[in-house]
Structure formats: C-alpha cells, structure tokens
Amino acid sequence: MPGCVIGCSNEYPLPSGKTISPIEYETAWAFGAHCEVSSLDDIGELNWLSNDLGLDTIETGGTLGVLMEAGIIPWGDGKKALEALEEVGKGSPLGRIIGQGSVFAGQAFGITRIAAVKGQHMPAYDPRGIKGIGVTYATTPMGADHTAGYCITANILKVGGIVDPLKREGQLDLSRNLQIASTLIDSTGFCLFVAFAILDNEDAMPTIVEMLNTRFGWSLSVEDALALGKRTLKVERDFNVQAGFTKEHDRLPEFLMKEKLAPHDIHFDIGEEELDTFYNF
Numbered sequence: 001m002p003g004c005v006i007g008c009s010n011e012y013p014l015p016s017g018k019t020i021s022p023i024e025y026e027t028a029w030a031f032g033a034h035c036e037v038s039s040l041d042d043i044g045e046l047n048w049l050s051n052d053l054g055l056d057t058i059e060t061g062g063t064l065g066v067l068m069e070a071g072i073i074p075w076g077d078g079k080k081a082l083e084a085l086e087e088v089g090k091g092s093p094l095g096r097i098i099g100q101g102s103v104f105a106g107q108a109f110g111i112t113r114i115a116a117v118k119g120q121h122m123p124a125y126d127p128r129g130i131k132g133i134g135v136t137y138a139t140t141p142m143g144a145d146h147t148a149g150y151c152i153t154a155n156i157l158k159v160g161g162i163v164d165p166l167k168r169e170g171q172l173d174l175s176r177n178l179q180i181a182s183t184l185i186d187s188t189g190f191c192l193f194v195a196f197a198i199l200d201n202e203d204a205m206p207t208i209v210e211m212l213n214t215r216f217g218w219s220l221s222v223e224d225a226l227a228l229g230k231r232t233l234k235v236e237r238d239f240n241v242q243a244g245f246t247k248e249h250d251r252l253p254e255f256l257m258k259e260k261l262a263p264h265d266i267h268f269d270i271g272e273e274e275l276d277t278f279y280n281f
C-alpha cells in the first residue's frame, strides 16, 4: 500500500517471463513445504496460476496436498501439481474437484485426514505445537483462519506477552482477546499488521480510537471500541448459527487429537468442553 512503512510485498520474475508479486509467506508454505515442492519457480507458477484463476493459495495448496495424499499426483512434483491446477481453468472433472477445495477433494478421493475447519484449510501453523492458534482455528466463525486471532504472537514471537505454545493453559484467553482485537482492527480498515505495534505499545490502541473519533466525530473510549469488536465477533457467530453451524463445527480434525507431532511428541489436547466456553463473554 502506498505510504506503508512495512511494505511487505516482493516481486519474483518467473522463467516463463511472467512476474509474480508477491510470493507471500503462506503461499510459499502451502505450495512449498506442505506439498514438498522445493522449486521456488514451481511455487511461483502455482501462485501465478492461482491468482489468475481467483483461487486462494492456502486452500489450493491444501487441496493439492490432498491430491498427493490420494496418489493423484506425486508428493513434491511441482510440474504435475501445475498440470493438475491447469485443469481448473479447463473446467474438467478433476479441475472442478480441485476448484471446490480440500474438503471436497477429500470426499471425492476418500481422504479423511484433512487439516480444515468449517471447510477451510489451515495455514502454515500446526495447532499441536502452537495450541493457541488451534483455538483460533476451531472457534473463529471464518474457519481455519490464522488472521482471525494470530496467537503466533505470544506463542512464538513473544509479542504481547508470552504463552507457552505447548501447554493448554492460557490459550483460550489468548485467542479470545486476539480475536476481539483483530475483529475491531479489521472493522476499521487498518492492515492487520498494525497489531504488532498495538500489542506491545500501550499508547497504540488509544491512538487508533482517537483516529476513529477524529474521523467520524465519535467519542469512543478504548473499552467502547473493544465492545464493538466483541459485538462484531458475536454477530459473525450468530450468522453462522442461523446458517446451520453448531458447536460441533468448532472442532479441529480428529487426526490432530490422535497423531502426535515430533519432536515434542504432543497432540492437540484442548478439549471440547473448554472450546465450548469460548463465546462466554
């Protein structure tokens, strides 16, 4: 964005002559580490084609992973992954399956081990080793969305406090507070990256509220603004309830509760009863 001091974009010239801008972190993971594709050129081509087709790159990387798990394309074969993704543009049966996302592809090919919540594939953080983000994946109305409550902050980056990522304690409160603050920031139109400044600077949130008050002639306090965040989150949740979602949708996939993650040898162990208290605010 013009004027942004972070400027988080990049440009990557592809061997085919096209330029992809940017290859974003989540995209590099989804097509790269997740699919075991090591060629950055292949990752860039998959990124370019996803953009051209209008597909989300996290979901598409997750879907190609399902195809690899099903043996439709080999793990790590970026060229075959690209050929499969080109089918979306042709409207072939395989392309239509890929275009519907990871859960649909899993149903089509008999794969049940899919890292998705509410039909949305997880991004680059395994909730077994970063339990706060697991609470966010399970409870946000948007599905497995890391941006809804980015617990990587206190779990990994030591921003906005420290909560041990491997332990259950404190994860629900961390995720809830971040989801409320993120909903507020999203509602204002700010880029979510301002959260890093807000979380460790006690003057930041009052300044944002002052900006809102100046722009709109309001006289909100910080508490009023956070109440807006809470209300927005509950409105989103209520939309889901009216659309047929229940607490059974606020769950992580079963394999994350059963398969242990190396090297810590842990699974996701925040139980259903605890998750069901998330909206008690």
Ligand code: SF4
Binding pocket: 001, 004, 005, 006, 007, 008, 009, 191, 192, 193
């Ligand atoms: S996404 Fe956010 S941090 Fe990145 S350039 Fe745009 S405004 Fe700046």
